[in-house]
Structure formats: structure tokens, C-alpha cells
Amino acid sequence: MRVEYVTSNIAIAEGAMASGLRFFAGYPITPTSDILEYLAEELPKRGGVVIQLEDEIASINAVIGASWAGAKAMTATSGPGYSLMVEALSFAIITETPLVVVYVMRAGPSTGVPTRSCQYDVFQVRYGSHGNYELPVLVPWSAQEAFDLTVKAFNVSEMLRVPTVILSDAMLAHTWEKVIIRNPSELEIVNRRKPEVPPQEYMPFKPGEDLVPPMACFGDGYKVMVESLTHDERGYYSPTTEVQERMIRRLVEKVRRNSHLIVDYETYFTSSAEYMFFAYGSTARSVYALVRELRREGIRAGLYRPKTLWPFDEGGLKKVASKAKRVFVVENNVGLMYKEVARVLRDKEVISVGIIDLDVPSPDRIKEVISEWL
């Protein structure tokens, strides 16, 4: 264990190395490039490989290949790059390839303001690919949590054989904070389950009880078929409704049924809160400051802060919000996660506080918007 003063980007790189990262491919993009630069310096010292490829499409496809060759693998990008990656992400989903994507949000649409912050992509990250699937998305609010959730992202992706995304933003990316960087021996590290049967009996897509198939990698002698077409348990193309339904339902169910291993949240003063705030990522930092200010003024405010956006934790939210009179969903966009919160808390008064700010919406600005509701 050591304590360092780092940014979230560097904390993510450190978290990945602590998790056993062995391959990283990326393409430069603000505000993410320093993850590539930092790893280019550090990872080879620990026996890993880092390569800057010709684009984000190449990067994610190489990461999928590396994962099948047995390596823990990661790439990092921002909105424009993620848009290029979504086709291959869908390929990683159908082939159940463990890998981690770091998505540092910057203001869009299009090239937007590359250096500045937003929370516009909370739906794109989850629904950007074609197909019907679940995709875990973890959303840190500090450099320390960026480290911790990166370790978790690798564990989730290895455990469930599903690509997993760390969703950060430009503000967090370059804010320096104190971070406890733990050694692998001080962390719980999960590795993909290997087959326990001989090659003749092995089927690469036959799940265990947890709905996750054990994974043989290239060179293990199992002669696996990694298939982007709809496939049966052998990995053989089967264009029938029966196989399609079985495959889609399992891909979705393995994440949903194991969602207790993924979802997590934190609360502040919610047990006695009349006004509950829902906020995530960098915006939650301002909301936290505001909630404390309101408490000092005698207003019973509280904060529910999800550390994971997807799968959406309906149970956790319902439980925490049960006593709240009013719920404010504060985000640096025009109101996106609000739709999920309003859906889940349909018998409550849920108010969207969407603020567009190239930094983080300030506590004062949020207060201004919500004061008429208090």
C-alpha cells in the first residue's frame, strides 16, 4: 500500500495494474490520453504490453483479442472514441469477453468542448451498441473511488465474462487527490473461471450454475470457436429462434441475476431526509456540499449516490427513497438518469434538475434551481 497524490485517470491506470492488467491498446483523445501515456511508461515494467493503435476501433478489437489470448485487457477513450467502439463492444458481449473500457465523458455532441466536463453519455454508454444486452457501468466520484471501482470493474468483467465500463468525466480526470494505492495482495482479485473438463468435452458457451461459461483461452488446447454470429453452446452458428432466445436471455440474465455483485451506492443523511437528492459522479460532489449546507439551515436533505449506473439498482433506490417526500435528480445534462429514477419511484414526486455546466454544476446554482421546491 502506498499513498499518492494523483488524478482519477492515473488512479484508474493504477487500479488496472493492481488488478493484473497485461494488455492495453488505445488511441489518444482528450481528456483520456494520459491513461495511455502513463501505462506506456509503467505497464511494460510489470511485464505488460501497451500499444497505441491506428484508431479506437483497432484498440477495442485488439483488447478483445488479447483477452482471448488470456490477458486482462483494457482500453480508454472519450465520447467520440466510444462511438467508434460500440460495434466491437457488441462483439465482446456476444462472445462473453472479459475486458474493461474507461470512458471519460467530455462535452459533446460531436467534438464539443474536448477539455471540459459533462454527464451526457449515461445512456449512450449503456445502449450505444446494437443488440439486446446488459452492460455494467461503474461511476466514480473521486480519484480514490476511481481506483477502487477499476479493481471492481475487472472483477465483475472476469467473474461474469462481460465487458465492463468505468464512466468518469473530464473534471474528475484531471483533479488531483490523495489516493491509497493498494497492492494486489491487499485486494480481492477475481480471475475468469477455467474449464474443468478435458477439451473433447468442453463447450465454450455452456454456462455454469451462475449462467457464466468457464473460459478456455487460445493456446490452452481447447480449440475454441469465438463466434460473432448467434451460436449454441459449442460456439456453432445456429439461426433459430430457439437458440437466439436462449442466448439473449442468458446474456441478459447472467448480469441481472448476479447484479448484487455489481450494484453499489452510498447515502448521506437519507434516513431522516425529507428531500432526497440523487446524484452521481462529479456532480454528486457539489450535491453533497449542498446537502450539508441545507442541513445546517435546518432543512432535512439527504443524498443517494449510486456508484454503479447500470444495471440500474431499482431495489437500492426504492429502499433508500422510501421516506423521502421529494426527490431531486441532479445531473450535468438536461435530465437523463431522471427518467430511470422517475420510472422506479413512480409514486413519488421526482424533479429533474438538469444543469448544463462545462465544469461541475456549483452548489449555488443547484440551490437556485431547487429552492422553489423546498
Place this chain on the structure above:
Amino acid sequence: MAVSRQVHPLDKYVRVDRLPHLWCPGCGIGIVMSAMLRAIGRRISEGLVREENIVIVGGIGCTARMSLYLNFDTVHAIHGRAIPFAVGVKLANPKLKVIVVGGDGDIAGIGGNHLMHAARRNMDITVIMVNNMVYAMTGGQLAPTTPTGLYTTTTPRGNPEKPINVVKLVASLGANYVARASVTHPALIETYVYRALGKEGFTFVEVLSTCPEMFGRHIGIKDAVQLFMELRGKVKVKAKPSLNESYYDWESGFVIGEYVDKDDPGYLRMIGLLR
């Protein structure tokens, strides 16, 4: 109905439970596949590579479908992205022998950027591009390799574009081995693939092929044998042709042979993963 099958010497490298394959009668892809398997088989029997270390990566297309039938670790990846997938495999585990198979659209059209950069890096993988001069799987549309003037479903007035000379492109980027073969000369496909697999760095074999169904049909030669003979008439074999002879033109024909054969350090050596 019970069907009896004789054992073929290459059966051990084929997922025979998946036969029959999907290719049309008279398609050239099967010729490439068997020549490639003979080359791989020779390398295995000579102790130069272990069977379990071979990885075959295809993108999407009739050619890339080879990955479904081959009895190795195989990948049926996404259209155009077989090369970066292969790059990730190789860098994560350098002891694997990684072979990319794909059509001209897969490799040089949508995947052209990756081809260029893998060649430039002298990345230690082998790419076998089956060039049937058309997008076959999707029904006979224009490919970047379709010769000027020929008809496809998307160039009903004849192709107004100049085709890409992939041999010249890959050679210009510094790949260690670049050969052009043709399904009309299967023994040469085997020789070139065998050599390509033995070399460090980026190795590339283009194989001119026949697609009677989607290429022949639209240029007016739907009969498989006739199309094969037409291509055969256009192919000249030369042991060590110069790059000036790599011209790519339906009228003047095609020179097949080994265009580049050199031993520059491959990418793995450059980053110290191969000593």
C-alpha cells in the same frame, strides 16, 4: 439418410461435424483453404509449430467463414477487424501463430486502415487475403479490388473507379513478405503460405480467386469452369517478380509470385518480446 464419408488427409484440421460448408459449387475459397491447411500441416509435422498454438482469425464474408470449419482456436470476428483482433492476440501471447483469413473487402476495404498499419509495424502475423474482386457474401457489390469497367450490382454502368493494388500497398509499407497467388495454381498458394508462416514480421499472401455466383454472374461468366479458365488465362507465374510487375488490371492480367521476401525485425523484436 445415412451418408458415408471417406476420411480425407486434412480432416484432422477440419471440424467435419460442421460439413457440408456453405460455399457455392465452383467457389475458389475451398482451394485456398485446402492449400493453406496443407501448408499448416507441413509446418506442424516438421515440428515448426504446435497445433494448439495456431489461431485463425476471420472477419465477415464468404472467405472469413473458413474460421467456422477449421479445427484450431478460431475466431469469426466482425467485418474488417480481424487484423486488430489478431494483433491483440499476438501481443498478449507471442508464442501463438496468428493467421488472418479474409476477403478483399474485409481486409483491404473496410479493414484497409488496419492492414496498412499492421504492415507498417511489421506486426508478427500472417494475413491471407482471398481476392474474388467482389463483395460476395452480401450479393455481388463493388469491392475496392473490382477492376475498372466491370459490372457489379452497385456499378450497373461499369465500375468507374481504379482498383487498389494491395500487393503494392502492403509492400510499400515495409512488410517482410508479400506474395500474390491464384486459385488456378494451388501448389503455389501452399508454398507461399508455408513460407509466410515461417517468417518474422508481417507476412501477406493475396490469393486471386473465383466467385462464379456473385462476380462471374455479373461480368457475364456464370459458369464456374469457364470463369476459372478465364482467370487462368490472365495469370502469369514469375519466381521473383519486381513490384513494377504487380500491376492490377483485368485486361493485362496478373503476375503471381513472391514480390517481397526480407528479414527486417518484426514488431515483437522491436519491443523486446522476441530475442
